[in-house]
Amino acid sequence: MNRLQRTLISLFCACVALWLVAPTLVIVPISFAEKKSLAFPPDGFSLQWYANLIQSPDWSGSILNSLKIAVIVSVVATVIGTLAAMGITRMKAGSGGVVRAILITPMIVPGVVLAIGIYAVYLDHQLVGTLTGYVLAHSMLAIPFVIIAVGANLAVFDARLETAAASLGASRLVTFFTVTLPLIGPGILSGLLFAFVTSFDEVIVALFINSPRMKTLPVQIYSSMTRDSDPTVAAVGSLMFALTTLTIAAALWIGTRRRRS
Numbered sequence: 265m266n267r268l269q270r271t272l273i274s275l276f277c278a279c280v281a282l283w284l285v286a287p288t289l290v291i292v293p294i295s296f297a298e299k300k301s302l303a304f305p306p307d308g309f310s311l312q313w314y315a316n317l318i319q320s321p322d323w324s325g326s327i328l329n330s331l332k333i334a335v336i337v338s339v340v341a342t343v344i345g346t347l348a349a350m351g352i353t354r355m356k357a358g359s360g361g362v363v364r365a366i367l368i369t370p371m372i373v374p375g376v377v378l379a380i381g382i383y384a385v386y387l388d389h390q391l392v393g394t395l396t397g398y399v400l401a402h403s404m405l406a407i408p409f410v411i412i413a414v415g416a417n418l419a420v421f422d423a424r425l426e427t428a429a430a431s432l433g434a435s436r437l438v439t440f441f442t443v444t445l446p447l448i449g450p451g452i453l454s455g456l457l458f459a460f461v462t463s464f465d466e467v468i469v470a471l472f473i474n475s476p477r478m479k480t481l482p483v484q485i486y487s488s489m490t491r492d493s494d495p496t497v498a499a500v501g502s503l504m505f506a507l508t509t510l511t512i513a514a515a516l517w518i519g520t521r522r523r524r525s
Contacts, residue, residue: 288505295498302493313499323496326484330464333395333480337402337463342456344403345410346448352411353418364415368408375468378405383472393475401473402463409462410455417451457511 290304298308317323348367352360370378382401383392391397425447429439445452467482474483481500488494 288501291498291501292505294495295502297495297498300492300495302495302498306495313494313496314503316494316496317499317503320496322479322484323500326479326481327500329478330481333398333402334460334463336395336399337406338456338460340399341403341406341410341459341463342452345407345455345459346414346452348407349411349414349418350444352415353421364411367411370405371408379469379472382469386473392473393478395478397473398470398478398480401469402466403459405466405469406459406462409458410452413455413458414448414451417448421447 294302294304294306295313296309296311297303297306297313298310299306301307317327352364352367354360355363382404386392386397386401391400421444425443426439429443430436434442465482466480467486470480470483471486474480479487485497485500488497
C-alpha cells in the first residue's frame, strides 16, 4: 500500500469518526451556556450547570443512585454470567446452544415488553423503586453481555491447559484461579464494563420501576428534558463522554502494554 492509499484511508476513517462523534461533541459547548437553553451555538460562558450537578439534590442523588446500582450490578452480572458461560462451553453443542439462546433473550426482546413484565411482577412483591428491584432488573439485562464477552474468550481457550494442571496435582479450584481465570480475564473485564454501562445507561425499565425516593440518572435526564430542557443535561452528557473516553483510552493503553509484554 503506497503513501497515497494510506492517506486516503486515513482521511476516510477520520471523516467517519467525526461523523459518529459530532453529535456528542455538540453537547460540550452547550454545557457551558450562560442562558437556560439548549441552543447551539450557546451564548456566553458559565459553569453554573456543572455546579448544579452537585448542588441540586435531584441530580446528585440520581448520579449516586446510578453509580451504586451499576457497581452492584456489574459484580453480580459478571459472576453469574461468567459461571453461565463456562457451563455452556462444557455442554454439548446442541443443548449448550439452546441454553445460550435462552440466556441472551433479554437482548432480543424489546425493552418495553421486558419493562411491562418486570413492573407487573414488582407490584406484587413491592420491589418498585427499591435498590433490590433495580439490581435484579438490571442484572437480568446485563448478564447476556457478560455471557457473550466471556464466551468469546472461552471459545479460543485451550482446555488442555486445565488437564495439564490437574495432572500435576492441582485441584479444580486451584486450576480455575491459576490457569483458567488469568486466561479468560480480558473477557471477564470486558463483561464487567459492559454490565456497568448497561446498568448505568438503562432507561426503559428504570422509567417503569422508579419512584420519587429512588431515581436513576437516565430517568432524571428524561424528566429534565420533558420538563424544562435544563442545560444541566448537557453537563451530564459532557462528563459521561469524558469518562467514557478516558476509560476506552485506559483500556487501549493496558491492552497495548499487555501485547508488548
